[in-house]
Amino acid sequence: MIFESLDVSYGEMWGSYQGLTHPDPMSRAVAARRHAAGTDYAALLSARERPLAVLEYWPRRMWRVYLFDDRSWRMQMIDLTPHGTGMLLAHRNTRWQFSDAQEYASGKWEVQETTTVSADGQVEVRSEFAGPRGAATEPLHARSSGPSGVPVRRFAAPVEGFLCPVPEFGDWQVFAPFLAQQGHEPATTVVLADVSVDEGSGPLRATGIEQLFSPGACDTTDGPAVVEPVDAGLLRITSGRLAIADPGWIGETSRTVAVPRGEFPVTLSLLRTTRGAGVAAARVTFLDSPPREWEMALRPDEDLGLLGEGQFYGVGVDTGTAAFMDATRTVSEDRLDEDLFIPLDSQFTVELPSTEREPNLIAFRAGQGDGSYPVWIGRTDDGQVGCVVVDFQLHAADGGE
Template sequence: MIFDSLDVSYGDMWGSHQGMTHPAPLSRAVAARRHAAGMEYAVLLSSRERPLALVESWPRGKWRVYLFDDRSWRMQMIDFKPHRTGMLLAHRNTRWQFSTERERSSFKWDVQETTTVLADGLVEMRTEFAGPRGASTQPLHARTSDRSSVGPEPVPVRLFPAPVEDFLCPAPEFGDWQVFAPFLAQQGHEPATTVVLNDVSVDEGSGPLRATEIEQLFSSGACDTPDGPAVVEPVDAGLLRITSGRLAVSDPGWIGEPRTVAVPPGEFLVTLSLLRTTYGVDVAAAKVTFSDIPPREWEMALRPDEDLGLLGEGEFYGVGVDTGTVAFMDATRAVIEDELDEDLFIPLDGRFTVELPGAESEPNLIAFRAGRGDGSYPVWIGRTDDGQVGCVVVDFQLHSSGAEE
């Protein structure tokens, strides 16, 4: 296939391996800001509505390029790293062979060939053969001619000298995707003398996720959800004691980098929003209230190094959950990990919330189930007319699909 133009679109890198389109598209402007900030994003290069390459930008100047063949199968992966100023080294090149579309979709390759540029001027080519999953990795002739040997055969490896210049390309500035065009020839796609880039990126739309109808999360009564009709039931989860003036929101099993909010010291009510559906009862949201005055505006709880301008449509920075649990606590509250199973996680199997008390006037911790499990969830700060923090809410997004309503 000879091409003289490439259609360019952008998306979130994480999840880009799942197919030939972007699961989470980004505008060109957001992708450019991520590039300038050294953040991850993905670029899809297509021609005549067929994917040719998926380019991923990694931190510290690293890049990864997936190449598609004329069947739109992803057959090759090239890893680049900075070599010297303004240049990239294609230090690892992996190719796959698949027998059928079904095996390709489940990534059950028959042959995997990996070429690695070594530091001593040599290039290593390693070829692996795979039968059914779990079978020995060995050359094809060994699998068919010698059935008496025990254990896997060594993986065939070939070493040969090659100048490093053969594996260099310019490090791209943002939008300079022609630098990867020569690599497309490795899958039979020949670039013309001049290749024109056509931007087909989405616009910025309404931007990052915004807080909508947060108050309704804690209003008793019937509501509609993606799972059908449901009933909201607010319940008290106890009083949270803050002594340092900093509220922390975190998975209690991973409190190294909590989301923190400056709040007044004192004791404040924690409220859970239970959502009853045909699937059962889940914690849809949790709130700690610092003022009786209703909030007039909402903002996302951000860390100092987070920039809303780097988020795409409907995206957010949130609290990460790996134990199915979130907690409100004072930022100085210590957690003894060895005691969490007995004191917190096991009791939460039969309850929605658990309190870990503090000694005397020391801060406590109130933990609760995180919606329907692990993931990342937005934390919203509700501010009153005078800018004070009225409440902090964790939304587990059971009332919506996670995008702005």
């Protein structure tokens, strides 16, 4: 296919995606800010309603390029790393062959060829052949070398043939020569046309958080429901820092907020539907004054300007459980099942009492389970932290569906 122009759209990294638009797109402005910050994003190059390449920008100035053939099949993956010349080196180039559309859809390649290039031009080409259940199909006498029996060729080549310039943001013509490897021929001058995506209202906003704890009927995507606030006990803060985390991954998932010292009430918002009940949100209240404004709990290296429409930085959950605790609190891993996870099978919340040296911990089920959830800081008129809420997003905080 010969092309003179390319349509460009942006989104999160999505190498396995196939299509003309990203299911979770971002505006060009957000992608540009991510590029400047060294944060990952992806650009999709397409022409004549066909995907040609997905360009993924990785941290540490690395790139990954996925190439598509005329059938819109993703047939090739190229990893590019910074080279001493100031350019990018096509360090690893993997190609696949598929026997038919069904095998392609299931990801079962027939042949995989991987070319690896070192910084000084040493090249290694490995060809793997797979049959039913991954069995090698080539005759044993055809296998070249190596203990695995995978055919391998090694040779030296001028490294210049594997280099390309480092692109400035939007300079995607840099990658146009790679498209020829899948039979797409670029014109002498390739025109880039951005697919317009409205930046919208930006990152997720805290709207109607108070309603999450207002008892009574509400509507959800599962139909009518009832909100029931439940007292989960008093949380003891000794260090002046509240931590919100998955108790199975304290430190790795924790988000911390500077708060007063003392004992403060924890409230759960239970959402009861015809399918059962779940924890929709959890709150620690530090002051009786109602919040005047809400802000997302951020780590020092997080920038709201790098988030797309409706996105957020949140607390990660990998055990289906979240917890409030003092930032100094630790948990014995060999006691987690008996003290926390097993009790939470039959109840919504569990408290790990304070020890002689440590404050207590209050854990609770995390909405629908594993995932990432926004944490909101409610500030009073004079800027003090009035409360901290983790929203498990079982229903819209603004009362909508």
